[in-house]
Amino acid sequence: MANSNTNAVSVYRETRIKTAGQGQLIIMLYNEAVKYLDQGVELLEQYQEKKNPDTIEPIGKSILKIQEIISELMVSLDFEVGGEIARNLFSLYSWFNQELLEVNITLDIQRILSIRDMVIELRGAWGEAITKTSFESSVAASRTGVNISG
Secondary structure (H helix, E strand, O other): OOOHHHHHHHHHHHHHHHOOHHHHHHHHHHHHHHHHHHHHHHHHHHHHOOHHHHHHHHHHHHHHHHHHHHHHHHHHHOOHHHHHHHHHHHEEEEEEEEHHHHHHOOOOHHHHHEEEEEHHHHHHHHHHHHHHHHHHHHHHHHHHHHOOOO
């Protein structure tokens, strides 16, 4: 039973990704990044409280996953369409990955919290942009209409 539930969830996620628009995919990447950032923060807190070396490997895996997501966001940038905004995002994403390398070495929770705050802010900005673009597209589509006057 658990296997069929796991398979159903996997199929649902795959379908959701395949049918999502570009903006929705970016939001999904941000959501995953926040999930792993939260996990990294939790693991770092555990490490700082107990100095348990068993948390070092999961911290590294969590940070690696975040870096993979950030790299995917970097690859998704369109410099021709996005211009300066795309270049600025690329610089910011590069900085995130550099900071994450430092977190992995220093186990500095403040650095990962800072990245988390910025990723949440970016996710919100993308959400607003997608909503605005969708609204403007629907308004433009309703204005076009069909000329039935002949």
